[in-house]
Amino acid sequence: MAPPTRRSRQLKLGAVLMGVGGPGQHDTWRHPEIPGDASIDIRWYAARAQQAEAALFDLVFIVDSQFITPHSPPHYLNRLEPLTLLSALAVQTTHIGLVGTLTASYNSPFNLARRLASLDLISGGRAGWNVVATGDGGTAGNYGLDEHYDYATRYGRALEHVRVAQGLWDSYEDDAFPRDRGTGVFLDPAKQHRLDHRGEHFSVVGPLNISRSAQGQPVIFQAGDSEEGRDLGAAVGEGIFTHAATVEQGVAFARDVKARAAAKGRDPDHVLIFPGVSPVIADTDEEARDREEAARLGKDFAKTLAQFGRPFGWHDFSRYDLDAPFPELGDLGATSFRTRAEQIKALARENGYTLRQTVEHVTREQRSPFVGSPRTVADEIQRWFQAGALDGLNITVTVPSEFARFTDEVLPILRERGVVRSAYESTTLRGNLGLPVPRNRHTAARDAELVAR
Amino acid sequence: MAPPTRRSRQLKLGAVLMGVGGPGQHDTWRHPEIPGDASIDIRWYAARAQQAEAALFDLVFIVDSQFITPHSPPHYLNRLEPLTLLSALAVQTTHIGLVGTLTASYNSPFNLARRLASLDLISGGRAGWNVVATGDGGTAGNYGLDEHYDYATRYGRALEHVRVAQGLWDSYEDDAFPRDRGTGVFLDPAKQHRLDHRGEHFSVVGPLNISRSAQGQPVIFQAGDSEEGRDLGAAVGEGIFTHAATVEQGVAFARDVKARAAAKGRDPDHVLIFPGVSPVIADTDEEARDREEAARLGKDFAKTLAQFGRPFGWHDFSRYDLDAPFPELGDLGATSFRTRAEQIKALARENGYTLRQTVEHVTREQRSPFVGSPRTVADEIQRWFQAGALDGLNITVTVPSEFARFTDEVLPILRERGVVRSAYESTTLRGNLGLPVPRNRHTAARDAELVAR
Incomplete structure (x- = not known):
């Protein structure tokens, strides 16, 4: 497979769709532009996803949590399950990536791999999984446990969970289905593979009953800033969601995670750093x-x-x-x-x-480092990008008209400078992010064997 | 709450969407009208769901299985996960119900209840859950077990699973969210309820982080003909998927299940019997x-x-x-x-x-009892319906032009006779099936307490 033609590096864009609130913004549901039930209204999400797609964003991102009390902030109280939501968005969009947060602590790998693979096929290769280890300990009570897993167990489960899912996603080689109407051969049985995984946390026989999408496998995202979180991101993350208050902090974080990835034998260019930001844009600084x-x-x-x-x-x-x-x-x-x-x-x-x-x-x-006129915000984003503090931005979307200031006033400046794209390069999330399609491991093993002979 | 106005009983219609094959039909993928990858093609499913909706069907139904070998029939090998699929269909349809098969053997009640509640909100109250106890023992290996649950455990889990899900679905009373912009009150905390369930198979604290839909709760379907299956259907099933070879068999089954439901204190009219059928229609008998x-x-x-x-x-x-x-x-x-x-x-x-x-x-x-000219098939369906052998039909949809013969040639005859509807009565699945909206248990308890005072 020839390596993709090297194009000049461009800033990637994610949109964090928050219905009624966001980090430190508990009262956005009182804003006249936001329906009070936005967090359970599919039309609200579809409109925001389409707004982001019209601005050539790479992905929409759905956060999650599963533990509430009567005192939880509004956006925790009443929300759609991320993959159910993203599947509905898949058929209402055509190019934008669909990244959902799913915990590795309280999901079965077979079921989770299957649901993500289904989203990946339904969307034509636009699915992404933000792998998290559940932090809200109260979640344990919703899954039959009296106590939450300890920290090491949570991160051990997360890594093994991703490996199992990736193994299941390779259950079928890409040419497994001849579907020859004449001979009646639907499947080439040699190209269906069991996983037979027995690990510390999971045992899964397989095979998964679904084939690969146009991007091969869903893209793995990771969020979590601890030592364990950084190691997990370095091991499997292709996109890293993080927070950065200053450009220096951002550069240090990006260097650290990319160095850890390189030490694990990975290409650091295939680990994209996405700080979450809420720009504040007005006519003047x-x-x-x-x-x-x-x-x-x-x-x-x-x-x-x-x-x-x-x-x-x-x-x-x-x-x-x-x-x-x-x-x-x-x-x-x-x-x-x-x-x-x-x-x-x-x-x-x-x-x-x-x-x-x-x-x-x-x-x-938690104050936004991107506050000012459209030109100031564009300059600052470009500075961070060129310094290596980020590969992409994950913009929190709450009030539509405020998001429109970013898409309609900041992005055109960055586009003119060649910092962001002028057209989608691909219809898959990997294609737009410049990430390689992972070869099916069984096809690769067979080819390696042929060469060795 | 006043009882709904009694309308004359009408035949309900379900469409079992099979991509590439169906019961006893392993080679339908070779048919020129069916793309070989139909079972993973969302456009195929959307087109069939829209075809069924145009014919005023009550619901589409997605079957499932999770265990395969290289020798499994085509429709087992490569398929979309039911809820992921139905969520995409939810935004491409407006009235038809969306019923997915999900096993109670290998799902967590919290996650399953949450996903179904999300589908119910996304679709505006059209979700249904076909509760099954996994039959394919090999599935156990995909969920970390060396041996499949025994029969009693499977059915014990299924009943408890449904009860837990229904409890979680009542986490919020219908007026729990005042969302008062002026006072800043989003939630009335007294109307959020924990479940605190500790049972034989599951422990779930709750509350679920999602509110009820226009139909209150997803509709419960059940399939399974054993003693245990019939009891489960009688206990919780609002629709029963079954098989009947003769009208006598159908009547006996329907009487048995409805009598069991009545013995459990339920209204037998709220237990609808849906045999699965594949009509064969031609110009002449x-x-x-x-x-x-x-x-x-x-x-x-x-x-x-x-x-x-x-x-x-x-x-x-x-x-x-x-x-x-x-x-x-x-x-x-x-x-x-x-x-x-x-x-x-x-x-x-x-x-x-x-x-x-x-x-x-x-x-x-397994031969279809509905074979003949459009009039013969219409007569026979009407005979079964009037004899009480069925409340609805669950029609297997494979070849689109064959399904069109049913919708375009058989249904108009039944419509003229008033056996099937001429327009949707409702935008919810419960509304169209004539099933009551279950009152929130906490609202009901509070009202009962007020009356008692």
Whole structure:
């Protein structure tokens, strides 16, 4: 297979479709442009996906969670299951990739591989899987466990889960089905393969009862910033969702993950870094900064405090004095979002912060680094991209007219400069991301054997 | 709540969408009207669903299986996962119900309930779940088990699974979300409910993170003819998929299941019997009979023999002498499709059949009882319907032009007689089937408490 022609590197674009809220934005459902039931309204998602596709985005991205209480923020409370949602979007779009978050902690690999392969065929090769290890410990109770898996088990399961799914996706070689009407031969039985996997966490015989799509296999995305998360991303991630507050942080993260991937024998160019961002765009830089500030200060502190508890297992911080020193939490968070919880504890300790100061610091960190006029935002994105802090952006989509400012005012500038595409290169997600189609392992093994003879 | 106005009983219609083959029809993929990859082609399914919707069918129905070998019949080998498929159809149709087969043996109730609830919202209240206990024992190996669950466990799991799903579907009362933009109240926390289920097979805390649809809950279908299967259908089935060779058999089955349902305190009118049928329609009765005969005799006996092995765990019958007495099989099939396997053994024993005679008898039994001119077929369907042998038909859809003979030539006769509808009554599956919307259990409990005071 000839290597693809090298084209100049272009910025990739993801759209995180949030119905009623987003990270640090719990009240977007009150916005006049957003229906209150957007998170369960397929028309809302289809319109946003089509808006992103018209702007030549690479992918839409659906986040997920499965544990709620009456106090959960709006976008956790009532949401469509990601793959069910994406399958409906598949037939309402033609080019954009469809990436769903599915936990490796509480899914069976056979069922998950099958559903993703189905989405991949239905969409003509546009499926992606954002592999996560469940952080919300309460999810365990919805799946028959009294206690959530510990951290090592979660990441062990995640890696093995991906390997099993990839094995199942190769159950059929690409020429397995002659479907010869004359002779009546539907399948070439030598080209169907069992997996016979027996591992630490899963045993799966196979074969999977579905063939490969135009992109070979769904694209693997990964999100998770711990040591274990970075290693998982380096091992199997083709796209990495992350967060970066500064260009230096972004460069350091990208270098680290790509170096880990190279150490595992992978091509670092096939590991694409996508920080999540919420640009704030206005006619002038000053107006944009004012809007960002007003939105931040206008937030309900009680809601911010509730969300602040998530890494600690949705711990209720309203029980503490806001202006006393940050509370002693022991190992709280160890079985939830451990890395994040430890980062926050260290931040409070090192700075001698009160609870209020800690929350304010964390909120400031989450401020968008892309705030300004369309030209300022375009310049800044280009700077990050050229510095190697990112390969793509994962833009949070809430208010349609604000997203339109990005697609209609920022992107044309970047397009003119050749930073983003002017037309889709492909109808598959791999094709648009510049990722290779993985060869079927059984075909490759047979070819290698032929050469050896 | 006032009872719905009683309308005269009408025949309900289901379309079983088979891409490349169907029961006893392994070679339909060779038909010029059927693309060889129809079973993985979403456009094929969408076109058939739209054909059924144009004919005012109540529902499309997707069968399933998850265990294959290189010798499995074509329609087992390569197929889309049912819910992923139905979600794509949901946005390409407007009125027709979407019923998917999902096993209660190898799914987690939380995940399954969530996916079905998502489909129900995406489709505006048109989802249905055909609850099955997996019969193909080999499926166990794809889900980490060395041995398949025994019969009692499978049916115990199925009943508990449905109850858990129904409990999760009531997690939110219908007025749980005030979404008051002025006050900022998104959820009324008193109207979100945990399940806290701890049962023999499943433990699920809840609540489910998705609200109810326009039809309240997905419709429960059930297929399975054993004692355990009939009891499950009587306990929870609102539609029963079955097989009937004669009107007498159909009446006996319908009476039995409805009596069991009544004994459990249910309204037997809310248990609808849907035999699966493949009508053969031609200009004259004679021509239709000739076509049916030719199709039956033209079948590849080896393929018929392979399919014959399914109830026995895909046992390979080609190893036996066809003309020797039916082989001694011990309890083969006990952990697969036990009831069917035992029926076949008894049939051979009681008639002193050879293997060939047994296969021929079984094949004859599977002959369609609806063969003839459009008027003959319409008359016969009406006779069965009026005798109480069925409430609906589940028509196998393979060749589009043959399905069109049913929709365009048989249905108009039945429509003129008032046996089938002239327009959809509703946009929900429950509405069209005449099934009540189940009240949310928590709302009902609160109302009962208020009355008691």
